[in-house]
Every structure is written in structure tokens, then in C-alpha cells.
Amino acid sequence: MSSSSTQPQPSTGTSWILIAVASGAFAALNGLFAKLTTDTHTTAFAHSIAHLFGLESSSFLELLVRGLCLGLNVLCNIIMWALFTRALTAGPSTVKVSITNTSSNFLMTALLGMVIFKESVGGLWWLGAAMMGAGCILVGMREGA
Template identity: 75%
Template sequence: MDKPHSRWIILALTSGAFAALNGLFAKLTTADQTTAMTHAILHFFNASDDHPILELIVRGICLGLNVLCNVIMWALFTRALTAGPSTVKVSITNTSANFLVTALLGMIIFQEKVGGLWWVGAGMMGGGCILVGMRDN
């Protein structure tokens, strides 16, 4: 792959990853895991578990990271659209990366179970991405 051709792919994949991170931080803004994370921070510093302000700060940081990831995702996606051969190829690549990174983050951070049928669907999306990518304009 030559450099100009691969640039849009890297931008679209990175944009999809930031979209997944956007979702992660959106969920952490309101999830119970944030409370547990706050208690772990307090425990690390041998502080009492009754610090609601710290939890608000942690949730505020998650909200800020949510917004930051959203801005980065849109900036990268726009650049990918500009550099890419078609909006369809860029959108499919972005969406495929978003799906896969979201699944991995869900399994790692939230211990979510991702069933076999989901992986079949994700594989079909990846295969569709390859087919569309191979299509001549």
C-alpha cells in the first residue's frame, strides 16, 4: 500500500477507535464502575470512602474525556473523508473499527459477554468492508 492510499484507512480506523472511547467515557460518566474507581483511588490514598466531591470530579473528568474523544473522532473522520476514495469506504471502515474496539472495551472494562452470534455479525461486517474496499470506483 502506498502512503496516500493508506492514510485514509489509518484515519478512519483511528476515528472509529475514538468513537468507541467516546462511548466508553460516556458510560463511565454515569456507570457504577466510576463509583468503584473513586473508592479504589480513596483506598489507595488511605482516605475514607465518603468523598462525594471526588466522585463528581472523576465523573467530570470522564465527561470531559467523552467530549474530547468526540471532537478528535470528528476531526479524524473528516480528514478520512477528505483523503478517502469514497464516503462509503471511509464510513464502513470507521464503523467496523468502532464495533470491534467497543466490543473489546466492553469485555475488558465492563466484563460484558460478547456472544458468538455477535462475532459472526462483526466478521460479516469486516468481510463487507473488505469487499467494498476491493470494489473499483
């Protein structure tokens, strides 16, 4: 048996793109849950849960919600790495997979920041993001088809 048959071969399809995008999305979720572990939004959320169920706001419930966020942080990190390594195996080059992953992470982080934390993202930010995306495309094109 030749050693090349035991090595995983890169995919000629585009499935690696979806895997790399999903990996980037889970990286963004990882960051979201990391921030929620220590953010004041978590305190407000715990108080809302207590109010919804007619409970007194307690530090135990807040600690429980923060622990859940920490657990989701770790879970998203594990999923992100599993997907990223799978994309590296299936993709045509590590550069293309890394660019796709990073771009997905970057955009998803911006969207989550706007939706969850009401962060404003101005035109200059989007211009910078577009320039970074264009640079990533150029680097990916340089790698060859």
C-alpha cells in the first residue's frame, strides 16, 4: 500500500468553503460567548429570566448564566477547531482556507456586535473591511487556482 493512499487528499469541490465559513462563524460565536461571560448584558439577561419566572434576582442565577456562556464559549471553540482542521484537510491550500475562515469570522463578529451589543459600525469600518477582503482575495488568487 502506498503512503499516498493513506494521506487525506484535498477536495476538488467547494465543500471546504462551507466548512471554513462555518468555522469562522463558530469562532465569532466563541468570542461572543467569551464577552457575555463577563459583560453586563449577562447580568441584565439573568435579571430578565428571574423576572419572567417570578423569582428574586439572585447572584446564583447570574453565575449560572455566566457559567452557561463559558460552557458555550468552550463548545464553540472546540467546534471551530474541528471544522477548521477539516477545512484544511479538504481545501486546496491552507492560505485559502485561512482567508475564508478569517473573513467569515470578521464579518460575523461585526454582525453579532451590531445585533447583540448595539455597536455602530461606520462607513470607514466597512471600507477597511472591504479593503481587507480584497487583499485576502488577491493573496488567494496568487496561490493559484
